[in-house]
Amino acid sequence: MAASKVSKKLHSMAIDFLSSRRNANNLADIIALIESNESNIPPCLLALEIIFLEVLKRRDMFLENPAAGSCAVDTESQYRIWLRECFDDAWSKILAVVSNSPKISVQTQALSTAMKLIAMEGQNPLEPLKKEEHYFPNNRLRLLLVAILSSGRNGGQLLARLQEFSTYPDVLYNVWKQLFPIAIGLQRSGQRPDENFIRNYLDLIDKFPLPKPGRGERGQDHDLTDNLLCGQQGHNGYILNMDHMRKAVNKVWGCVMHWNHTPATQRLLLVVLLERVLPFLDKPLLLTDYLMDSLDSGGAISLLALQGIFTLIQNHNLEYPNIFSKLYSMFEPEIFHTKFKARLFYLSDMFLSSTHLPENIVAAFAKRLARLSLVAPPEDIHIILMFIGNLILRHPGLKLLIDNPNRTNVPEDPFVMEERDPSKSRAMESSLWELHALQSHVLPGVGTAANFIYNPLPSVEWDLSQILEDNSDDIFEREMKKKLKEIALTFDRPQSLSLPQHERVSQFWQLV
């Protein structure tokens, strides 16, 4: 009840303020009220929104000569200057709400109020414009962005709200333009950005995708005026300047790279780099060192770095001799329990897709994967089996691994699992006994999949992409769906908990 009362009161105050200048003090009251009580924030925001949208529309704050404004004497310009001060004050309060309010709903409300005000100010500038200039309240946008970025954990949801505005080309352009000053501002003030800030910053980059280079160039002769957030009347031909964008991206990235990253943010950084930023960088080869460093940190980070390096090799003629041993060292038992498992298999399938690789390297991969399959969960064994099968198909020399009639036996497996260099692992002297063991895997699906070593190889490679995303639930579902005609039953009637024959559990357990 109290809340609705307050909101009604505030609403009437706002209306009064707009109707007559005699009630000018209402504005100051509202601004003061916003800090008084947590529950007052939403109605205050609404009232401020009503007031300033109307004021901006009426151009009540418009000053012909801003420089002369300070020494103006007539009441009209004094009032205008006062209004401006109020507006600035209110703006800073709104931003404070955005960055500090504990409630996410209040934060989003403040954010949308701020964006509405920006839009209105963009449409009705406070100062006279130069000709053909597109006005955007950049200052306010920067402050807003800083507020969002420093809002801690909730940043993600705010950014998701902000992302809705990324369809406006002018917002997109100006956000990118403001990102660099934010970053450099931090650096100059000597602050170290904390983890949340970095995460939000990267999230922002991720959520404001740059237009594809091809599309952008076409956009130059494309009139985007209809689709502007702050389109002033009488201005035509808004052009998304791709060169400026590129420059902004490069500058931003130069800053971001040098921040202090935790492993989590570094992973995020790499994801953003790979998926968003890399095509826009002027000199991607400069990333090589950075990627090399990340490559050594292990786990998902090195995997992502590897993908970056792969892109560099593929598109930018990077020469990196050690790449295969790096990839080789990535196959560790822990890989099966990371999120990026599918990515690793996808990547390594690409890396090893060339048929001109030396056989001993490929054989080392096959053998290492086979070893890993002995500890892997069933869904990964499937992938590994197909992967090895594909390797053998690509490199017929590897058939020696599954069919070696010339040699009879060895006392010990010649393959050296601990060797870091795939070319020295002596894999070609070995044989894939592990696959033979997998034939008696406890799950029938795996057992039959491993049978391929005894059957003639197919002429077409197995399609990995279908099973990369499989998980063990899928296997369970598949087994549940399978219907056998007859259901076999045991024929020994048990008299108690222990089996009549081959009881094992009761050897280790006293259950009854």
Next chain:
Amino acid sequence: MGKVKKGPKKGLSDAGKKKAPAKALNPFEVHVNRQKFQVLGRKTKTDRGLPGVARSRALKKRKATLLQEYKLKDKTNKFMDRRIGERNSAMTAEDKMTARFTAERMRAQTRKAMFNLADEEVLTHRGQTLNEIEKFDDPRSDDDDDDGEDNPFRSKGNLDADFVGDAHFGGGLLSRSNEDGTRSRKDLIDQLIAESKKRKAEQQKLREQTLDLTEKLDTDWKDLLPVINSAPKASEVEKPKPDSFDVLMRELKFEARGKPSDKLKSEDEVAREEKEKLEELEAARLRRMQGITESSSDAASKHRSADDLDDGFAMDTDQDDSENDESENNGGMDIDDKDDEGSEDEEEEDDDDGNDDGDDGVGNNGSEEENVGEESSESEDDDIDDLRYDSSDNENNTDNEEFGSKKTKKEMIKSTAPESFKQQPRSKTGNVENVSSSSSTPHTDKAEAIREDLRKRKELMDAARKELPYTFEVPSTYEELQIVLAGRSPEYQGVIVERMIKCTHPSLASGNKEKLAHLFTLLMQHLHDAGTAEEHENVCWAVLDRLVPSLFDIVQWCPDDTTQCIRHVIQEKHQEYSKSRKKFPGVETLLFFKLISLLFPTSDFRHPVVTPALVFMGQMLSACRLETRQDIAKGLLLVSLLLEFTVLSKRFSPESVNFLRNVLYLSSNLSSTQKVTSAAKLPAVRPIPPVKVFALPKLSLKPEFEDDSYRSHEPEDRLSAQDLISQKPVDNDFCMSALFVSLRILSSMVKQLTSLPACRQIFCHFPPLLESLCMENRLPQRIKKELKDLQELMSSIKQTTLNYLVSAPKRPKPLKLYEPNIQQVYTDGKQHRPISKEKQESEKLLHRYKREKKGALREIRKDRDFLAKIRIKQQLKSDAERKDKVREIFGQASMQQGEMRKLSKGKKKK
């Protein structure tokens, strides 16, 4: 030519026969489709037709329908037939009549008609008024009519022909010239009248006479009737007695033939059959283990010799035989059961047999049941060796007894009670023996204790049997079951369920199977609830222990329903588990895995129940965190279950190996002392996820003894069910027994997999772990010994040589045999293509659709022609009319012209 002539004649006669009352056909109207070949057995529908008749019929129909419509086209007025039922094609003619009649009656009942006296209703029957019919109600009249018809001349005083001929037509000249031509016409007529009167009188008299006679005859007949009726009876009595030989012969002839029964088997034979049956079942199990299904084994092993003529003469008869045998064996159980049902009397005998068989091996075993507990320990070894055969025999016995009818229930229960007891302790002791043999040190006192325990339990069971009522209804809802079972000890519950099943044995009534299947689902729920009970009263394993025999029986009777039920349970459990993947599910879930291993053959390559369970178990082992004592215990239970599942098939599950590796890692000092950084450097001793590599584990299984107490500390042989549920923290005792158990599981797992060439790779992570465990000095002696044994086992694996993989040698391609491509030819004139039923059906429909479409098109075309003809006829008619008119007008005009001209000529002349 001859044929053509012959054809129609024959056809006509045929047609005539078919519909006799039909009009004779005009032979010129018949069109014959001549057959080129006469095929025996082919039915020809279209060999002849009546084109003219058909055409005229069609024309008539069109005139009645299409022409009417055409005439009414574009007309606003319409002729409506408002007769009742005339436009309703569903009504038959009779319906129409009745409807109209009722309508008429209704109209007659109106107020106006009520006073219309003249128009009285006349009831009729077959067109005659009832009054008229009543007049001739005399039954005799029929005969008279017949008489009259028979003698037309004499009837009803009509004039006869001569007279009419003479009197009416004069008789011609000749007759007139005869005798009395002088007689006058008046005389003649008088004579005529007199004569006819006389004849009438005569007739009257005659009729009266016959009437009298008939009446007399009737009375006579009635007197005679009893005599006539009694006559045949008398003859029956007189029928000669059948010869005793005939009677005997007939009896023999119609006597139900005795079915050839199995010959009485000697004890040896029974035993041998039993053994063979088990062997065959085992062979079937082995085949399933290799993943060979019936069909595939057939296809794969069908050897074709080069001389094979493909003529269906198979050389591999033995295989067929074996298959037959097998199928028999699959149903073997059932068949035996049925036999047993019939032979209640033989129960005692069988019983003896079983005991005797047992005696063969054991000697003192079969004599008395009670002395099991007192059996001397030296006879135990023998006992166990023979346990398998023995238990199978006993099993049959119990089966027999179970199938007994209600009549013999009392005796039966007397006999079953000790019987099923006998084997339970035996199997128990067998297991115990196994355990102790594997641990290599005999613990006689422990075995003694167990035996003591068993005896106590037996007494309990006996008490239960005595106390409980003998019959139990199968409950229909879970609540009812709970009422019966709640508060009872597991032994009592077992007896109750056992008796429930006995009272609803499938052979007793038809719906019993469904009832039992339902009972199974209820019992599943019961087990589940027992599993979720509180810590101190958790008796779920004991309940399962007692319920298993009953559950086994139900599954044997209705495998489909129960399998569905268990699959459903697993799926439900899996869904529950997937909500929190990192936590082991409760005991009630693990319980079902043990049940599965008891009810289904876990060695099958693929099994609808076992395989999903295996996937589920693997998921749990690889994903669940090891943080508490419960987690370790549950994981170890799962690992031992997996071991049990795979003991026959010798399959390998990476998850259980990984789990053991983690347990050993946790109990070694590597986990606690080793620096986190160095762990990464030693990949050989790294734990595998879910245990984190780089972080310190949350749980250590490392036993910590401050002093020398470890020497006196002996680890428990087995973990207990209490470990699965207890909330206590890990203590030294638990650490020791967990370590000891996992070492033993590991060793049996290694032994199971030694035949695999990659065995050393599978277990390659263990030697360093074992080594670090050995370094630990403060360990009990038994664990140390176990460790040493394991290390030796590991090194022995390494001793074997590895044979390189060689793919199967390519078989030489068989020479192509150019055999004729023989196709089955069917003589029924139909096409026999191998297509599915649905496809066949759809093709049939398609065919019909096409035919109908063609017919409809033809009809439309004919309709169009018909209308066109009518239109042109109308056109011609109107043209002709117009021409006539024109001609008429022209004629008139020319006449006028002519007259005009005449007039003008006349004028000119003038």
